[in-house]
Amino acid sequence: MYPIMHREEMSGGTVVLNEIHAPQIAARAKPGQFVILKANETGERIPLTMADTNPGSGTITVIYQVVGASTRLFKTLAVGQGYDDIIGPLGKPTRIEKAGTVLCVGGGTGVAVLHPITRAFKQAGNRVIGIIGARTRGLLILEDRMAAATDELHVCTDDGTYGHHGFVTDVLKTILARETVNQAVAIGPVPMMKFVCAITREAGVPTLVSLNPIMVDGTGMCGGCRVSVGGENRFACVDGPEFDGHKVDFDQLMQRLGAYRAEEAAIGAEHACKIGR
Amino acid sequence: MEKNTQTWALPRQSMPEQDPQVRRSNFKEVPLGYTEQAAVMEAKRCLQCKKPGCVQGCPVAVDIPGFIQKIADGNFDEAIKIIWRTNSLPAVCGRVCPQEIQCEGACILAKKAGAAVAIGNLERFAADRARAAQAQDLPAKEPATGKKVAVVGSGPSGLTVAGDLVLKGHDVTVFEAFHKAGGVLVYGIPEFRLPKDIVRSEVAMLERLGVTVACNQVVGRTVLLDELFEQGFEAVYVGVGAGLPTFLNIPGENLIGILSANEYLTRANLMKAYLFPEYETPIARGKNVVVLGAGNVAMDAARTALRLGAETVRIVYRRSRTEMPARGAEIHHAEQEGVEMFLLSNPVRFCGDAQGRLTGMDCIKMELGEPDASGRRRPVPMPDSDFHLACDLAIVAVGAGANPLLTGSTGGLKLNKWGYIVTEEESAKTTRRGVWAGGDIVTGAATVILAMGAGRIAANSIHKYLTLGW
Ligand SMILES: Cc1cc2nc3c(=O)[nH]c(=O)nc-3n(C[C@H](O)[C@H](O)[C@H](O)COP(=O)(O)OP(=O)(O)OC[C@H]3O[C@@H](n4cnc5c(N)ncnc54)[C@H](O)[C@@H]3O)c2cc1C
Ligand SMILES: Cc1cc2nc3c(=O)[nH]c(=O)nc-3n(C[C@H](O)[C@H](O)[C@H](O)COP(=O)(O)OP(=O)(O)OC[C@H]3O[C@@H](n4cnc5c(N)ncnc54)[C@H](O)[C@@H]3O)c2cc1C
Ligand code: SF4
Ligand code: SF4
Ligand code: FES
Numbered sequence: 001m002y003p004i005m006h007r008e009e010m011s012g013g014t015v016v017l018n019e020i021h022a023p024q025i026a027a028r029a030k031p032g033q034f035v036i037l038k039a040n041e042t043g044e045r046i047p048l049t050m051a052d053t054n055p056g057s058g059t060i061t062v063i064y065q066v067v068g069a070s071t072r073l074f075k076t077l078a079v080g081q082g083y084d085d086i087i088g089p090l091g092k093p094t095r096i097e098k099a100g101t102v103l104c105v106g107g108g109t110g111v112a113v114l115h116p117i118t119r120a121f122k123q124a125g126n127r128v129i130g131i132i133g134a135r136t137r138g139l140l141i142l143e144d145r146m147a148a149a150t151d152e153l154h155v156c157t158d159d160g161t162y163g164h165h166g167f168v169t170d171v172l173k174t175i176l177a178r179e180t181v182n183q184a185v186a187i188g189p190v191p192m193m194k195f196v197c198a199i200t201r202e203a204g205v206p207t208l209v210s211l212n213p214i215m216v217d218g219t220g221m222c223g224g225c226r227v228s229v230g231g232e233n234r235f236a237c238v239d240g241p242e243f244d245g246h247k248v249d250f251d252q253l254m255q256r257l258g259a260y261r262a263e264e265a266a267i268g269a270e271h272a273c274k275i276g277r
Numbered sequence: 278m279e280k281n282t283q284t285w286a287l288p289r290q291s292m293p294e295q296d297p298q299v300r301r302s303n304f305k306e307v308p309l310g311y312t313e314q315a316a317v318m319e320a321k322r323c324l325q326c327k328k329p330g331c332v333q334g335c336p337v338a339v340d341i342p343g344f345i346q347k348i349a350d351g352n353f354d355e356a357i358k359i360i361w362r363t364n365s366l367p368a369v370c371g372r373v374c375p376q377e378i379q380c381e382g383a384c385i386l387a388k389k390a391g392a393a394v395a396i397g398n399l400e401r402f403a404a405d406r407a408r409a410a411q412a413q414d415l416p417a418k419e420p421a422t423g424k425k426v427a428v429v430g431s432g433p434s435g436l437t438v439a440g441d442l443v444l445k446g447h448d449v450t451v452f453e454a455f456h457k458a459g460g461v462l463v464y465g466i467p468e469f470r471l472p473k474d475i476v477r478s479e480v481a482m483l484e485r486l487g488v489t490v491a492c493n494q495v496v497g498r499t500v501l502l503d504e505l506f507e508q509g510f511e512a513v514y515v516g517v518g519a520g521l522p523t524f525l526n527i528p529g530e531n532l533i534g535i536l537s538a539n540e541y542l543t544r545a546n547l548m549k550a551y552l553f554p555e556y557e558t559p560i561a562r563g564k565n566v567v568v569l570g571a572g573n574v575a576m577d578a579a580r581t582a583l584r585l586g587a588e589t590v591r592i593v594y595r596r597s598r599t600e601m602p603a604r605g606a607e608i609h610h611a612e613q614e615g616v617e618m619f620l621l622s623n624p625v626r627f628c629g630d631a632q633g634r635l636t637g638m639d640c641i642k643m644e645l646g647e648p649d650a651s652g653r654r655r656p657v658p659m660p661d662s663d664f665h666l667a668c669d670l671a672i673v674a675v676g677a678g679a680n681p682l683l684t685g686s687t688g689g690l691k692l693n694k695w696g697y698i699v700t701e702e703e704s705a706k707t708t709r710r711g712v713w714a715g716g717d718i719v720t721g722a723a724t725v726i727l728a729m730g731a732g733r734i735a736a737n738s739i740h741k742y743l744t745l746g747w
Contacts, residue, residue, distance in 0.1 A: 044557040069557055085456040087493045219454050219495055220680050222540035223522040252531055255633035259533045263559035
């Protein structure tokens with residue numbers, strides 16, 4: 001078992017942080033890499049990016065949004081309990097370079113994935129501007145850590161309850177009009193990444209995105225995670241999860257993410273009846 | 278020794294099976310196994326040939342007349358011991374070997390009496406009986422050598438290496454990427470053909486012998502092969518299989534409802550999605566399913582789809598029946614259950630709706646032309662023969678390639694042009710000192726028994742190396 005050492009709830013309990021003892025993975029993981037977790041014998045294999053690692057204490061941190069049956073199950077795990085299986089580190093690490101000015105854009109839980117990458121770009125000597133957003137103030141995560149990892153942080157909420165009233169893309173446009181940016185990173189919901197990339201493409205700013213297609217093995221064995229990048233099929237688990245955002249077919253990715261919606265609705269109903277009984 | 282001259286002409290004992298109409302909606306094993314009586318009757322058909330063709334037909338040269346004689350004598354405990362000398366997974370091989378082109382294909386009775394001795398069924402009988410009777414006394418182990426061996430991959434070839442070397446007194450650790458050991462035996466071949474309890478008991482047996490099975494270890498990611506040497510392993514066996522899905526590369530292949538057989542079968546078998554929602558992994562349940570390809574993998578996918586409630590399941594294959602690479606028994610079982618064959622048909626494109634879901638497939642009819650490099654007649658498209666097949670689930674089972682995850686992160690391994698590891702045939706040594714390889718990652722997708730045979734060769738060579746040097 002991989003025990004949970006520390007646990008936090010954020011965004012009113014819709015986002016959960018687990019710091020998990022997995023020393024072998026903690027020693028090796030780099031920003032941008034992910035793990036696959038399986039809670040118990042009957043559980044699903046769920047990919048989550050590492051939001052932090054601590055080789056000293058042998059722990060990795062994941063931050064996940066509670067969206068379906070498996071993440072609901074994860075949420076029930078208390079400190080001292082844990083996961084039967086964790087596999088990783090998987091995927092390619094982010095290529096951290098000294099590019100000059102780097103713009104890190106994150107939305108929703110994507111901010112958790114963005115944070116270690118942001119920090120690494122800063123440590124590599126870049127000037128780092130952050131833009132993070134959420135639907136409403138209560139759903140915003142990791143503002144303080146993002147503030148520490150950036151030279152300049154902008155916060156947006158869709159409903160204007162905090163920070164800039166509007167989308168991350170509004171702030172993005174303002175900054176691109178203001179100064180030269182050498183590299184962008186965008187991580188969040190697929191539509192957000194799609195719109196960010198549309199803007200940075202026009203501005204000619206190379207943009208990395210981190211993709212989250214449905215996965216099974218995470219080792220390039222099943223092809224379920226295939227995404228179309230520059231017209232070619234790539235496996236996000238081994239060729240990614242980060243890709244050149246200007247080449248990704250986001251519409252296809254969005255459709256493919258819905259592949260099991262009917263089945264998941266069924267399991268949702270099933271769980272609801274169990275609770276109802 | 279009793280002469281079996283009168284009994285050989287008796288009909289081959291058939292194996293009782295679940296009725297096709299019943300089994301097409303459950304995941305329980307299809308053939309039910311011989312009774313003791315039937316096994317003895319069948320064993321008595323064997324002529325005990327002086328120069329047995331059957332043994333030559335078996336890639337690991339099981340002493341077939343030897344173990345069959347013991348069954349004929351009712352001495353089942355001795356029978357299994359004879360098999361174990363050369364084959365450590367008889368319950369598996371008895372079920373999945375392509376016997377008709379191996380042992381049974383070379384049995385004299387195949388010609389003489391029209392039906393070979395049912396060697397596979399008898400091997401299965403002996404192994405199942407031993408497992409049920411818990412007759413698996415641990416084989417004798419040699420004294421500990423203190424030498425550490427790493428086996429990467431827990432498929433049949435890795436398990437064979439582990440079993441052989443632990444008995445020779447070495448300290449063996451198996452590294453497996455998945456959360457369960459067994460390779461294709463657990464993630465690929467379905468429960469109705471190979472119950473997972475059998476694989477589990479084989480792995481448990483190795484653990485009782487002292488093998489450490491370390492799951493969730495992706496070598497090349499979690500740990501590098503080079504680091505295994507730093508950790509004190511003196512020899513490494515690479516048996517990572519041919520785990521790379523092949524797609525058709527035709528338009529529309531990323532529509533929802535098109536999966537590789539690897540994904541479909543992994544969800545169904547390893548993740549037990551057929552027990553959804555008790556097991557939480559979902560699986561696409563198609564009404565009208567097409568399976569592209571005609572090997573064992575395709576048959577397994579097709580029969581799984583039926584069991585998951587499909588109304589029609591169609592195998593679409595570009596060559597003809599004689600070229601179908603699946604075991605005869607699987608094709609027969611699939612047809613009995615209602616799988617339809619669309620032979621000499623080639624998919625051209627997939628069609629979908631506005632939501633990106635698969636709705637059908639355009640195909641073209643083929644005819645057989647001149648033989649190609651593989652000696653099989655090459656299928657060529659017939660002009661103006663397009664036709665459309667409506668389907669909501671398509672499973673692509675047209676072969677597997679070499680997964681570059683380990684080989685790409687390990688220096689010093691020579692690969693061939695398809696990415697498979699190059700080894701010395703008689704020793705299974707790779708071009709890197711201290712590293713051996715075998716099974717599908719060397720030969721390309723092949724068979725369980727060939728993977729085990731390669732494991733045996735490597736184990737002997739590794740033992741020699743650990744005692745005498747490279
Ligand atoms: C490489 C990678 C890294 C990821 N990192 C994080 C992370 O750090 N934090 C986080 O909150 N989430 C992350 N995800 C997404 C996370 O894996 C999914 O949210 C999770 O699998 C949903 O499981 P569930 O059973 O709770 O929901 P389900 O019931 O399976 O699904 C609920 C909804 O989510 C969609 N969905 C299903 N699987 C995925 C998937 N793999 N990705 C996205 N949506 C999916 C479904 O279509 C459905 O609409 C990552 C995904 C990948 C591939
Ligand atoms: C669906 C299906 C049906 C089949 N039916 C038959 C049949 O009826 N009869 C027959 O004889 N053959 C059959 N075969 C073929 C047979 O199963 C294979 O030839 C055989 O399993 C190959 O054995 P292997 O040990 O080389 O590799 P595998 O069985 O593929 O095992 C390799 C193992 O290595 C693991 N691995 C991979 N990469 C890494 C890594 N980097 N680190 C750690 N572990 C890793 C994998 O997860 C896997 O568990 C079938 C194959 C499939 C897919
Ligand atoms: S191992 Fe396979 S080929 Fe050899 S005797 Fe047994 S069933 Fe036949
Ligand atoms: S070839 Fe057939 S009859 Fe002869 S020993 Fe082998 S199994 Fe028996
Ligand atoms: S998750 Fe299976 S190939 Fe990527």
